Amino acid sequence: MEVRLLGRIEAWAGGRAVSLGGPHRVAVFTLLALRAGSVVPVAELVEALWDGKPPKSAVANVHGHISALRAAVREAGGPAEVLVTRSPGYMLDLGAGGHTDLAMFEDLREAALARRDAPAEAAELYRRALACWTGPALHDLPSPVLRRHAERLERRLLLTVRDKAEMELALGLHDVVIAETRPVLQADPHDERLRAVLMLALYRAGRQADALAVYREGRRALVEDLGLEPGPELRRLEKAILAQEPGLDLSVPFARAHPRQLPPAPALLLGRDDELASLCALLTSQSVGALTTVALTGHPGVGTSALALRVAHAVRPAYPDGQLYASLGGPGRDERPPEVVLDRFLRALGVPAAALPGDLAGLAELFRTVLADQRVLVVLDDAAGETQVRPLLPGGAGCAVILTSGRSLAGLDTSATLRVRPLAVRAAAAMFTALSGRDGPEVGEVGALCDGLPLAIRLAAARLAARPRWQVADLHRRLADDRLRLDLLTAGDLSVRGAYDRTYSGLGEAAGRALRLLAALVPGPVTAPRLAALMGEGDVVAEELLERLVDHHLLEPGRRTGGGWTYHCPGLLRLYAAERLAAEEPAMGGAGGGLTAPRPAP
Template identity: 40%
Template sequence: MVSDDAADTTFRILGPIEVEGPAGPVHIPPGRQQVILALLLVEANQIVSTEHIVDALWDDQPPDTARTQVQICVSRLRKNMAAGGLDVAIDTRPPGYRLQVPGAHLDAHTFTARVSEARVLADEGRAAEAAALLRAAVGSWRGPCLHGMPNRALRTRALRLDEERLSATEDYLGLELDLGKHFQLVGEMTRLVHEHPLRERLRGLLMIALHRSGRQAEALEVYRSGRGLLIEELGLEPGPELRLLESTILSGADELRLAPAADAAAGAAPPVAEEPAPVAQVERPRQLPADTADFVGHDDLIHTAESVLTGADRAIGVVVIVGRPGVGKSTVVTHIGHRMARDHFPDGQLYCDLRGTGTDPSATADVLGRFLLALGIPGPMIPGGLDGRVEMYRTLLAERRVLVVLDDAVSERQVLPLLPGSSNCAVLITSRTRLTGVPGARQLDLDVLGADDALALLRRVIGPGRVDRELESAGALVRTVGGLPLALRIIAARLAARPHWSLASMVHRLASERHRLDELAHGEMTVRASLSLTHDGLDPAARRLFGLLSLAEGTTLPGWLAGAVLDHDHPFPSDLLEPLVDVQMLEVAAVESTGEFRYRFQDMVRLFARERLAAEVEPADHAGAVARVVGGWLALAERAHRRVYGGDYAVLHGTGARWLPPAGYVDQVLAEPLDWMAGEQANLCAAVAQAAKWGLDELCWDLAVTVATLCELRGYLVDWQRTHDDALVATRRAGNTRGTAALLASLGTLDIYRGEHTRSRATLTEALGLFVALDDPRGLGLCRRDLALLARYAGEDDQALTLYQQALEDFGRVDDAVGRASVFTQRAHILSRHGQRELAGTQLAEAMEIYRAIGYEGGIAHTLRRIGQLQAQAGEFEQATRTLTEVLEMVRHSRDVIGEGHLLCNLGEVSAAAHRYDLARMYYEQALTARENIMDHAGAATVRVALADVLTRLEQPKLGAGLLTQALSTFTELGMDRERAAAERALGTITAAPAEPATR
């Protein structure tokens, strides 16, 4: 695969010419030096003759000193590049010069290599990979090749590269069209056809996308407008391919339909309505735990389960696998899930451990929240109540083929809301009891392994030769553990670790251990006997680790926890866990993208470990281990915050002791800090709850508010609330005033996000009073800034400006740059509203300077958006479009789907204000798709109103009226009276109002 590491790129010509050295940009003076460099770069590693350079510089009238001047320019060019630290050479080679550039150091070479590789992938049938690689190749361009250099000789070569870019664009659009992405591509294709109206292939692709989206009339209009343009500009009719395409659409022939596989990838049937009907970009979660490599047995049960899950005559396939402890229920459903995932449930697999056998089973509403996040719904869009979540969950799954795996369920009540409503999906459940109240569920009893399967498993673990040499003892061992897979794996791992032990001796040891534990139930007795025997064979250090590790909450555990519970500075703490993995006391749950392992306890193993903890470790050491675990999570969350915000800005911290995992591990897992947080969100929330339970109030509140700053960026509002509720109990019980104030201030911010302004004002005012008593500048600044925002929302601009000024002074006392910049950005909104655009621009420029200096990308994007809006207010529509487009790319890169919807609306507003209604329509349609994707019904209705106005101006009032009717229905249902009244007025006048002449 071609490297896409931008750090390798030294020379860039795919856009304005740029040169990058080890210390940053290298200045090449404009004029002849830039022209010569560009000539050498477009023919990199080839000899460019001096005559060619002379002709390029002076056309047909070179001076007598032309060759000498070229030599001087080349010499200066060499010195400039050497001064910039560039390790490249401009060789003098008759009849001219050659610039030696390794392939990865010139963006044009990287682009060409990617395109070539993508076309090979396409030829191999790997269309999705090819399309992604082509998109990446085209995405590396920053504008037209050698943009800003008017030299005629250069433009000829640059135009050839520009043509290759367009050809690659058409290639990936064609591939994605065949993958069923027609709905998502319409907006992009419309823009490209607008920019390149004479390219017939682009126009044809747009026609196909519109046709497959159920918009045949618009597809034919694209043809007619293109034909008119070709006749007017060139005096030519469209080519045969485009004419054939028009005929095919007119005839309704099947040639343009997607192949069945692509139909499935599209995720939905094309709409029949005339109105643009966006279809969600399907998220495909892959949440199943790792499959067991040496799985054996249960063939009949697996066959029956798969038949039920995929049966054609079912309403929805539901299988409940019931069995006693240690029989392998989780292992079996995971194995079935992996077997069926690719062919039967390509839209994803959802998985949750419902913790039914624990003291705190998973709440159904929380499970639904996690599932909705995995299905692509941002946190702020997830309903707060159970009923709303169930409705959204079932709506999302209505047109998808998803397998839902619910492990360790406690009751029907816990499970029923988690059942999809569509027969496309299926559900696998495990439980220790029969869930007869689950409608239509097939109850399957999982028994122990048969003798042959048990021996097969034993052979896989300790080797066939060893089993066959003691076949009788092997059979006795299987009978002793009752065929329970968990017990058999534990004992087999013990034997594998001790090749000098005979199987007969293990049978004797296990029988003695079972006799000692004969008061236990049969299944549990067998497993505990196995565990006890293996546990007693561990060395003291491993037994201590085994016990302490059970204190760590969470369904999966990162390896650094081993170092934390032992307070050990091992550079690779995962190594400490290997003895436990070797004897099956701990499982490897997954391998992360970084190569790090994640671990988990079987439920019974964790219970056993906690029972043995008291005997192996002094009770006084338990609290210390928990404190280090929570301190480790806090250290990582704190560093993640710093990487996002550029420092410890806009957050309060306490004095709780941190425990820092190895530096190499920290750098590795926090390379993408927000992604790390998303992956560890459940563990972070569990750590807050555990700290509250153990009375670690200082660590508890600090971790809660640190995680909240990241919850804010990803929209995990439910976790934000839960962690703060837990932490408030701890701080109030301990009389921790500062921790309580910090939590209240954070909850006030949360209420702003939820639109609970009255409650937010009360909470922030309470927090402000505590911070005044403490004289805590950062806390005061945070509260006053948010109270100012509430005043601004209420139209109390004077009060808001006063509070903003006080917040600036508070943040200044602690040198909180992000706090100050956020005030500048918010205050600029008021100033621009009052016509003080110049002062608002100054505030935004100061905020931008701060954000760029510390590298806080979120702040840069937010401020740039405000700048774009300010430019639009001033009528600077072209500049506003460029600014907002830059922000759009930033929010897409950060996967901020809510921000993407806002930016697309902003671009639609700017385009409409500039009377560029075709462009406005494209942006609004994309915004509508973005809103519908995340089931933001209120936001989608608002976009429909704006789009209806644009369509009316494009002389399509019927489509506009349809959009307004839909919007009215949504506003009425949601009780949005002001918006409903405005939509009614628009609908009442839309057909009567004369359409404004459209500028297309």
């Protein structure tokens, strides 16, 4: 089945046109076609048809429109199962060989982005992408929801014209660029990047005065319409043209690159289906108006980074202008300054080194400017705190950020914050079996000794793989020994102990001592009075330190008892605390019930 959205809405099945019917029926079909292959909830269809004021019969009317569309597809010779019922709504399944002109446009645009190092090939791909358009997007549809879709599509059209012009400029086709970009710039006078392309084309064509006139026209439009001065790159280009700098004859300033920086997605991700679905839905929603920022936090080793990367790869097609990734190093000595990250991001986006500002504020301003009209996904892994993150946030509503951190970042304005929990017993056992290829009655207990932490489970499976003569029971017996467990949960440069070290280094002395003294408490719930007695502090101070450990996702708050809270300390963390206590406060190192006894070799 073939569907056309970039112009008049049309559908063809078996070479025959499908009679889509009246405006409401066309609107239903269009919404399904815009998200072909994905489920569109009935509530979304109702919102699009009646703009927040549906009649009582709205849901029944939607069902009726679907039935009529199925009949129309069958009448044209197409299969009825093109329109699939799937909770909580419907899905348009175009089948093998089916396509929409919008999908073709995006595929060609994506192919062109990947070939920008070969301007002739990229320009041809852009031309083919633009040929998919036969008129205004979603032509003649009155629905406000669909008009917003149309506006976004028209913006994509303008961006593609600009991208093609950049490639043609690199090929020396100055006259073509001038002829094609002038009318587009008149329709969107605030697009500074397109204005820069036109200015450079005019300059290279020997029309310096015209190039400067284009700058003045743009400045006037920005000041009068928006109360803004041109951005730093456009101002630099004007100065370069005035000075007739030799570099202007070589390349387009800020010729946009489309980085693909995501590390590989994890091959195995079990027990996270609900989180994955909700995050993907949020990051691919069509809502506009603000930057989408998703924060994933959790206990060290719980798998926030793995979940973030799986989500990032799943939503990558929704961010065709690029994906940026940075490991921020977490708290402590390895924390990466934001100016270092911004420098790398801007270079990856095509900004020449000579154009990079020398201060953090200037780098952040240029970063937001470059991404203002883009759809770029930014993944910031292992953030230390709000101060490190804020300069790395784009300003444009078309971008999105996935952020992971070992502590709560309450100071950031996020669209959603998800605390990733350890795996449930069954998921932990399934992960261990999938990684090790082993099964047995002790598998569930191995997962429990790993506290349901994916990192620990992965390392336990690696330990078993390194000892092929062992059975699961052999591994379980050794893990059950508190003296051996942390030593066993290590492989190469990965270890549970290392994950705790990174978090511990950022706690500060008071909270770090509170964590150490947890080992001096017998297993069971932790309370502020018990910790206060060990620290020689008041209950309020002890409770505040425990809450700081909660903020770093090291403790889980439990029940309120007697005016205070109980806190749960996972087994692996208690073993780590015992090690730190023995190393830093040896006088108290024996208080943990034998936890710090000498360790046999694993």
